[in-house]
Amino acid sequence: MAIRPRRSSAREARMPLSGHLVELRKRLYLAALFIVLGAVVGWFASDYLLALLRDPIYAVAETQDRVATINYNSITSAFDLKLQIAFTVGIVISSPFWLYQIWAFFVPGLTKKEKKYTLGFMFSAIPLFFLGSAAGWYVYPHIVALMTSFAPSEDTSIIEAKTYFDFVLKLVIVVGVAFVLPVFLVLFNFAGLIxxxxxxxxxxxxxxxxxxxxxxxxxxxxxxxxxxxxxPMIMLFFLAAGIAWLHDKRVEKKIDSVNPDEASALPPTEPLSA
Structure with missing residues (x-):
């Protein structure tokens, strides 16, 4: 008799689909607002970032004794590039705010363990992504210098601005994502999948x-x-393996601490919380 009221109240407490859609729209509006505000900051910082992007090209001109420059191939190219840089900066600097909006939308439906794992994932994945992005930013001038060195010295390196920015952006993002992959290994281990x-x-x-x-x-x-x-990526892999090993040892100790009847009643694939 005591179970029925709990089921009834839980059913009544569930938010209808329309309520979820209203909440989602609210969170999306707030996330978009933060990104736009960040893009305004990025607009004013775009000239400084462009100067940083030009430095490797200028270094090519000096070290390889050739004409090397960034080129805009249409009337609107400079504006388009500045806008792209502004929104890229906006997404990055506003990431704590729009990530919180995503978290706030999903957190009511998460269990205590799921909240723990989600927070652990976010607080480890986000710094690692920025660390990887910084590594990508560090190596890209070396890549620019090497790739342009294949051109004969009497040729001119005229690099299209948007293509150049897209190349740098993709490199930074890909390396950033690669640094996060060990976190997924730990997450799968804690979930009992590996x-x-x-x-x-x-x-x-x-x-x-x-x-x-x-x-x-x-x-x-x-x-x-x-x-x-x-x-660094190899070190992160072995660090993830070490964390997974410690977690498995703690799970084994918990299994050993229960009596045989209780241990046999546990599903074999059910992960135990650390």
Missing amino acids: SAQSILKSWRIAILMITLFTAIATPAADVLSMFLLAI
Whole structure:
């Protein structure tokens, strides 16, 4: 008899679909507002960022003794590029605010354990993404210098501005995402989908994949940039394996601490919280 009222009240407490849509619209409006405000800041900072982007091109002109410059191939190209930089900056600097809006929309439907895992994922993935993005930003001048060096010295390097910015942006994002991948290994381990032993067994494959990725992300002849990207990613992989190993050990201790009848009653694939 005591169960029925709880089920009835839980059913009544559920938000209808229209309520979810209203809440989603509110969160999207707030996220868009923060991005636009960040884009305003990015608009005023775009000239400074463009100057930073030009530095590797100027370095090419000096070190390779050639004419190297950024080119705008249409009337609106400069405006379009400045707008693109502004919104890119807006998305980055407003990320704590629009990420919170996403969190605030989903958190009412999460259990305590799910909230714990989600917060742990966010507080580890976001710094690692920015760390990886910083690594990508660090190596891109080396890549620009190497790739332009294949042109004969008597030729002119006229680089289309938007193509150049897209190249740098994609490189920074891809390296940033690559740095987050070890967090998914830990997340899958905590969810009971993969063991630390399985992660450690695949270390050769992981190193091979990391090496291939960094070889693609950086020019083949730029060994220094390749190692600058590969070494932190390999360290993050083994760090993720170490965290997963510690988690598995704690799960084993919890299983050993219960009596045999209770342990046999547990589903074999059900992960135990740390």
